[in-house]
Amino acid sequence: xxxxxxIKIAIVGGGLAGLAAAMKIAExxxxxxxxxxxxxxxSHSVCAQGGINGAVNxxxxxxxxxxxxxxxxxxxxxxxxxxxVKAMCDMAPAIIYLFDRMGxxxxxxxxxxxxxxxxxxxxxxxxxxxxxSTGQQLLYALDEQVRRFEADGKVKKYExxxxxxxxLDDHGVCRGLTAxxxxxLEVQVFPADAVIMATGGPGLVxxxxxxxxxxxGSAVSACYQQGAHYAPTVNxxxxxxxxxxxxxSCV
Amino acid sequence: xxxxxxxxxxxxxxxxxxxxxxxxxxxxxxxRWYFLEEKYPAYGNLVPRDIATREIFQVCLDGFGVAxxxxxxxxxxxxxxxxxxRKLGAILEIYxxxxxxxxxxxxMRIFPGVHYSMGGLxxxxxxxxxxxxxxxxxxxxxxxxxxxRLGANSLVSCVYGGFIAAPAAIEYAKxxxxxxxxxxxIYEAELNRQxxxxxxxxxxxxTENQYLIHEEMGKIMTDNVTVVRYNDRLQATDNKLQELLxxxxxxxxxxxxxxxxxxxxxARQLQNMLQLARVITLGALNRDESRGAHYKPDxxxxxxxxxxxxxxxxxxxxxxxxxxxxIDVTLIKPRKRDYSQNKAAKQDIPQxxxxxxxxxxxxxxxxxxxxxxxxxxxxxxxxxxxxxxxQNKEEVNESVAGITPSSREQxxxxxxxxxxxxxxx
Numbered sequence: 001x002x003x004x005x006x007i008k009i010a011i012v013g014g015g016l017a018g019l020a021a022a023m024k025i026a027e028x029x030x031x032x033x034x035x036x037x038x039x040x041x042x043s044h045s046v047c048a049q050g051g052i053n054g055a056v057n058x059x060x061x062x063x064x065x066x067x068x069x070x071x072x073x074x075x076x077x078x079x080x081x082x083x084x085v086k087a088m089c090d091m092a093p094a095i096i097y098l099f100d101r102m103g104x105x106x107x108x109x110x111x112x113x114x115x116x117x118x119x120x121x122x123x124x125x126x127x128x129x130x131x132x133s134t135g136q137q138l139l140y141a142l143d144e145q146v147r148r149f150e151a152d153g154k155v156k157k158y159e160x161x162x163x164x165x166x167x168l169d170d171h172g173v174c175r176g177l178t179a180x181x182x183x184x185l186e187v188q189v190f191p192a193d194a195v196i197m198a199t200g201g202p203g204l205v206x207x208x209x210x211x212x213x214x215x216x217g218s219a220v221s222a223c224y225q226q227g228a229h230y231a232p233t234v235n236x237x238x239x240x241x242x243x244x245x246x247x248x249s250c251v
Numbered sequence: 252x253x254x255x256x257x258x259x260x261x262x263x264x265x266x267x268x269x270x271x272x273x274x275x276x277x278x279x280x281x282x283r284w285y286f287l288e289e290k291y292p293a294y295g296n297l298v299p300r301d302i303a304t305r306e307i308f309q310v311c312l313d314g315f316g317v318a319x320x321x322x323x324x325x326x327x328x329x330x331x332x333x334x335x336x337r338k339l340g341a342i343l344e345i346y347x348x349x350x351x352x353x354x355x356x357x358x359m360r361i362f363p364g365v366h367y368s369m370g371g372l373x374x375x376x377x378x379x380x381x382x383x384x385x386x387x388x389x390x391x392x393x394x395x396x397x398x399x400r401l402g403a404n405s406l407v408s409c410v411y412g413g414f415i416a417a418p419a420a421i422e423y424a425k426x427x428x429x430x431x432x433x434x435x436x437i438y439e440a441e442l443n444r445q446x447x448x449x450x451x452x453x454x455x456x457x458t459e460n461q462y463l464i465h466e467e468m469g470k471i472m473t474d475n476v477t478v479v480r481y482n483d484r485l486q487a488t489d490n491k492l493q494e495l496l497x498x499x500x501x502x503x504x505x506x507x508x509x510x511x512x513x514x515x516x517x518a519r520q521l522q523n524m525l526q527l528a529r530v531i532t533l534g535a536l537n538r539d540e541s542r543g544a545h546y547k548p549d550x551x552x553x554x555x556x557x558x559x560x561x562x563x564x565x566x567x568x569x570x571x572x573x574x575x576x577x578i579d580v581t582l583i584k585p586r587k588r589d590y591s592q593n594k595a596a597k598q599d600i601p602q603x604x605x606x607x608x609x610x611x612x613x614x615x616x617x618x619x620x621x622x623x624x625x626x627x628x629x630x631x632x633x634x635x636x637x638x639x640x641x642q643n644k645e646e647v648n649e650s651v652a653g654i655t656p657s658s659r660e661q662x663x664x665x666x667x668x669x670x671x672x673x674x675x676x
Contacts, residue, residue, distance in 0.1 A: 024418065030424075083376055091411055171383075230564045233534070
């Protein structure tokens with residue numbers, strides 16, 4: 001019953017999740033409108049340093065995607081639905097190799113293989129890394145891919161735009177969104193066939209956090225206030241410098 | 252910052268003597284308390300973040316924080332500087348820039364901070380929310396990490412979420428009935444509603460300052476809804492948040508310039524953040540158990556019967572309405588989380604098999620993961636590396652010069668010299 005004109009999908013957020021989705025949609029020949037408060041390369045994904053997990057078992061430790069799955073569920077204290085976790089762990093090695101092919105400068109062993117480090121909550125060397133700026137390298141790799149589609153006219157970026165609300169029809173179906181141009185504070189409406197939220201976390205709710213100043217959770221809260229269910233589990237902590245710096249704090 | 256550093260062999264410690272004034276390198280090894288290694292021998296410094304956080308919190312609460320302040324040492328100074336530069340360069344530079352100490356030689360001083368939200372929009376297995384046509388992926392969805400996220404799982408969950416959401420969105424868009432929306436007035440109506448909100452906000456003359464409200468919200472959330480949670484304080488936090496929401500309605504933005512100013516967007520974000528803060532606070536208040544990063548001293552145990560469920564919040568004008576949805580645990584049966592030991596086996600070895608194995612003199616691994624020796628390549632002193640020899644010339648020469656007797660002089664066997672021990676079986 002779809003109409004004959006092409007599919008247009010709006011993505012809110014230009015971090016790793018948003019760009020990954022944009023790339024996959026454009027690959028299929030559909031149109032993407034991508035909204036981001038900051039230039040996509042300043043998304044909070046850029047602050048991730050440690051690495052990306054995937055059970056490739058190149059260190060002869062008997063690691064497996066099932067072991068990764070078990071570590072993740074165990075680490076999460078059995079509060080995650082297990083099927084998606086398993087799917088993610090099964091996909092993880094392929095994701096790492098995909099980024100490798102895209103040209104991400106992963107750190108390597110002396111033999112030239114991908115190197116893996118150990119991270120918390122596991123006994124295996126499972127974390128691929130690019131120095132200590134892994135998130136940045138992955139984000140830039142996806143940005144390159146998306147810019148290729150942007151040049152083809154498949155992706156249109158709205159950088160400096162902040163989503164304000166969803167457009168819902170009388171049946172509560174999402175038909176697009178409204179966004180604020182942060183330069184001149186004008187509001188515009190953008191129809192879309194589907195909207196993907198990829199806006200990251202709400203660190204600023206806690207005032208000082210290790211999150212960037214863009215991590216307000218505001219757009220997600222707008223969805224919640226328009227009827228989307230929100231599942232608050234818990235927030236996570238991690239070490240940082242003993243004093244929070246006055247400005248950015250994404251360590 | 253810490254986890255990659257811990258992964259490369261960084262050690263967390265405090266001086267055994269509270270408020271020790273000496274510089275860290277002047278504190279001898281036996282006067283240092285490596286509390287993570289002591290309490291969690293199996294995982295040591297690489298326990299998950301929620302546990303490390305609570306331990307550090309407690310150590311500081313007990314007065315062992317470095318110099319009496321809320322900080323502990325994360326020590327990398329035993330690792331050669333060139334290894335550190337290669338593996339951790341970026342974060343060391345950032346630390347050096349902000350703090351002024353060189354973490355290659357001086358232990359870093361650290362303390363936990365809010366870092367990631369495991370909660371988020373409810374989604375199904377295809378990243379679809381309950382609103383038709385709305386999907387979510389990455390940190391803003393709740394799906395992967397449960398009550399605590401393992402390090403380096405965030406990037407993979409972001410990419411995974413995006414890769415699942417994209418085909419799901421296409422599939423949805425192909426099948427959705429679109430006729431009738433193009434000409435309808437829903438777009439104009441929503442646009443006008445938003446313009447109206449902005450208009451009212453910019454024009455209204457109130458008494459409240461949005462930045463002060465934000466600061467108060469951040470403070471009370473950090474004080475009461477982070478590492479340790481008490482029900483009375485959570486309730487007080489929610490009352491405060493309601494008061495702040497009320498005060499938000501009397502904002503004065505006090506800014507008529509519309510070009511490149513952030514007051515209006517911030518005011519709108521603030522209202523959204525306050526609503527979200529209420530959800531987080533009330534979700535925590537109603538979860539009377541301790542699980543992962545959610546820790547209530549009054550309810551120290553995990554309660555699977557009551558709370559192995561996802562909290563789901565729905566918005567109403569009065570505040571969030573909570574309901575609970577059971578967790579799918581069909582693939583891995585829940586078991587107690589204990590990082591002082593190796594992970595329990597997926598299936599317990601029956602008692603008679605163990606007895607049989609013991610009688611036959613075979614190694615019994617007690618169901619621990621079937622790996623060779625754990626940790627043989629971690630924290631290995633790198634004295635055999637020529638680069639290290641050159642670097643630590645004095646130390647190495649000292650030991651060569653005979654200050655330390657050789658192992659043969661000490662009468663040690665091969666085993667003491669680092670040969671493989673069979674005692675562990």
